[in-house]
Amino acid sequence: MIRFADVSVTYSGAAAPALHGVDLTVPEGELCLLVGGSGTGKSTLLGTVGGLVPHFTGGTLHGRVTVAGRDTRTHKPRELADVVGTVGQDPLAHFVTDTVEDELAYGMESLGLPPEVMRRRVEETLDLLGLAALRDRPIAELSGGQRQRVAIGSVLTVHPRVLVLDEPTSALDPGAAEEVLAVLQRLVHDLGTTVLLAEHRLERVVQYADQVIWLPGPGEPPVTGTPAEVMARSPMVPPVVELGRVAGWSPLPLSIRDARRAAGPLRERLAGLAPVPRPRPAPGDPVAEAAGLVVRRGALEALCGVGLTVRAGEAVALMGRNGAGKSTLLSTLAGLHEPASGTVRVGGLVPHRSRPRDLVRKVGLVPQEPRDLLYADTVAAECAAADQDAQAAPGTCRTLVAQLLPGVADDVHPRDLSEGQRLALALAVVLTARPPLLLLDEPTRGLDYPAKARLVAELRRLTALGHGIVLATHDVELAAELADRVVVLADGEVVADGPTADVVVSSPAFAPQVAKVVGEGPWLTVRQVTDALEARP
Numbered sequence: 441m442i443r444f445a446d447v448s449v450t451y452s453g454a455a456a457p458a459l460h461g462v463d464l465t466v467p468e469g470e471l472c473l474l475v476g477g478s479g480t481g482k483s484t485l486l487g488t489v490g491g492l493v494p495h496f497t498g499g500t501l502h503g504r505v506t507v508a509g510r511d512t513r514t515h516k517p518r519e520l521a522d523v524v525g526t527v528g529q530d531p532l533a534h535f536v537t538d539t540v541e542d543e544l545a546y547g548m549e550s551l552g553l554p555p556e557v558m559r560r561r562v563e564e565t566l567d568l569l570g571l572a573a574l575r576d577r578p579i580a581e582l583s584g585g586q587r588q589r590v591a592i593g594s595v596l597t598v599h600p601r602v603l604v605l606d607e608p609t610s611a612l613d614p615g616a617a618e619e620v621l622a623v624l625q626r627l628v629h630d631l632g633t634t635v636l637l638a639e640h641r642l643e644r645v646v647q648y649a650d651q652v653i654w655l656p657g658p659g660e661p662p663v664t665g666t667p668a669e670v671m672a673r674s675p676m677v678p679p680v681v682e683l684g685r686v687a688g689w690s691p692l693p694l695s696i697r698d699a700r701r702a703a704g705p706l707r708e709r710l711a712g713l714a715p716v717p718r719p720r721p722a723p724g725d726p727v728a729e730a731a732g733l734v735v736r737r738g739a740l741e742a743l744c745g746v747g748l749t750v751r752a753g754e755a756v757a758l759m760g761r762n763g764a765g766k767s768t769l770l771s772t773l774a775g776l777h778e779p780a781s782g783t784v785r786v787g788g789l790v791p792h793r794s795r796p797r798d799l800v801r802k803v804g805l806v807p808q809e810p811r812d813l814l815y816a817d818t819v820a821a822e823c824a825a826a827d828q829d830a831q832a833a834p835g836t837c838r839t840l841v842a843q844l845l846p847g848v849a850d851d852v853h854p855r856d857l858s859e860g861q862r863l864a865l866a867l868a869v870v871l872t873a874r875p876p877l878l879l880l881d882e883p884t885r886g887l888d889y890p891a892k893a894r895l896v897a898e899l900r901r902l903t904a905l906g907h908g909i910v911l912a913t914h915d916v917e918l919a920a921e922l923a924d925r926v927v928v929l930a931d932g933e934v935v936a937d938g939p940t941a942d943v944v945v946s947s948p949a950f951a952p953q954v955a956k957v958v959g960e961g962p963w964l965t966v967r968q969v970t971d972a973l974e975a976r977p
């Protein structure tokens with residue numbers, strides 16, 4: 441259905457190709473998963489299928505990509521729109537209408553489908569993606585995950601034969617991610633749709649894939665195989681595979697179910713043991729306190745009476761469904777919204793009434809869209825400005841970027857960075873200022889597993905130094921690795937607040953893979969399991 445013949449792509453001004461030696465076929469009716477580190481060219485590869493690369497991005501494509509027999513070099517993206525539906529990493533950049541319902545209908549209108557068909561498909565899709573309650577809402581007023589659902593819905597209504605999705609679950613809560621993947625699987629099985637999707641959180645998708653394409657490095661030719669074949673070789677694997685490697689299971693499990701079947705002997709070895717607690721400082725004084733916080737967004741009460749205390753040295757994960765109010769809480773702590781009632785204090789200041797230059801010494805926010813934080817023309821200039829703003833030694837920010845994600849070039853415009861590279865830059869900019877309270881909104885979108893591990897290490901270092909951290913995240917594995925405490929929001933209210941292990945293990949939605957496989961303990965991470973086995977007398 442999709443054929444790549446010796447494809448390479450070189451962006452203008454780049455020293456080396458972003459993509460090279462791609463020679464492969466995605467058969468009709470398969471779900472094909474594209475994996476690889478941040479910046480290895482996944483988005484570039486996906487972009488060639490719908491013709492966005494190079495028609496819209498610039499650069500040069502060598503070789504040939506055909507979809508349902510059409511050459512994407514001679515067919516413009518709109519001449520492929522009836523066959524290929526593409527959802528990019530940044531939905532906001534692609535929305536053409538203002539409201540949810542109009543956006544779902546737009547693709548069908550451009551193809552001239554009859555009104556009764558459009559009506560029916562809009563209704564079906566609203567139900568399928570849990571968007572019915574939001575149908576009349578302006579897209580600009582949706583939460584990140586709500587927007588991602590609309591973006592996915594807007595391509596589903598067209599019923600394209602090929603779906604190309606770039607990290608389609610990155611902003612979705614765990615339940616919504618499962619639902620979207622179930623929908624995709626049904627399209628593949630029942631309608632013979634061909635799906636090509638890139639994803640970093642393999643724990644969410646690998647068990648659904650028929651084929652995996654792995655890009656081992658920037659400009660390196662892909663390796664293809666069944667999920668089991670590629671997972672046996674790839675350095676980037678989900679926790680369940682890592683656990684399988686540690687425990688010596690063969691074949692390696694890809695799903696929780698397979699792993700549970702193999703886990704009997706491991707459970708016996710772990711019986712009577714407990715996770716070795718990580719040394720961590722005793723929490724200090726509060727760096728942020730909110731009580732009875734009510735915040736309105738338009739007509740909607742996004743937070744209704746939230747209480748939260750964050751202490752120095754503490755890492756708190758904020759979890760909960762899309763639209764629960766996580767981003768609203770973070771941005772209120774950063775002074776971006778004025779509460780309708782209740783109190784909020786950050787480092788002794790009332791955030792929304794404080795001067796920006798006083799507030800930056802107390803709190804730093806990495807927003808859900810890191811682009812909002814970046815304004816210079818090059819990576820180097822952005823880093824120099826961050827050093828200056830924070831009065832840090834020259835080179836501080838650049839070193840942080842390189843630590844988080846090696847291989848980001850100095851002279852690239854932040855706009856042209858890959859998703860993960862841009863996030864690493866935004867994180868470095870905020871970390872350079874070393875504010876006592878760090879707020880991170882979905883800090884792992886686009887990050888590969890090694891980059892995520894380095895981010896966790898850096899954040900742990902900061903908590904050890906007494907910084908307080910609040911991260912809003914749907915990444916249950918990240919919460920398990922990093923957070924001391926988990927706070928769950930639902931419809932603007934706090935519904936759980938307690939030690940990570942207590943909160944996540946009691947909820948199937950938030951439990952990490954290791955907890956689901958090993959059970960009692962509570963074991964949350966592969967590291968805890970290996971440490972305990974090694975320390976065993």
Ligand SMILES: Nc1ncnc2c1ncn2[C@@H]1O[C@H](COP(=O)(O)OP(=O)(O)OP(=O)(O)O)[C@@H](O)[C@H]1O
Pocket residue numbers: 451452454458476477478479480481482483484485497498852856857858859860861886887
């Ligand atoms: N429009 C562009 N102009 C110049 N360089 C670009 C452009 N788009 C991407 N690049 C570069 O090409 C490389 C590959 O980027 P791409 O977005 O394909 O990576 P990716 O594997 O999707 O990464 P991520 O997992 O972070 O999303 C990166 O080094 C990036 O900086």
Ligand SMILES: Nc1ncnc2c1ncn2[C@@H]1O[C@H](COP(=O)(O)OP(=O)(O)OP(=O)(O)O)[C@@H](O)[C@H]1O
Pocket residue numbers: 580581582583584585586611613737738739740742760761762763764765766767768769912
């Ligand atoms: N600019 C806005 N105007 C009006 N309502 C908004 C606006 N931004 C968000 N909302 C609404 O406020 C509620 C809370 O949104 P928020 O972004 O805080 O949720 P979230 O928990 O961060 O969601 P997600 O997990 O999807 O990022 C949602 O119902 C959302 O639709």
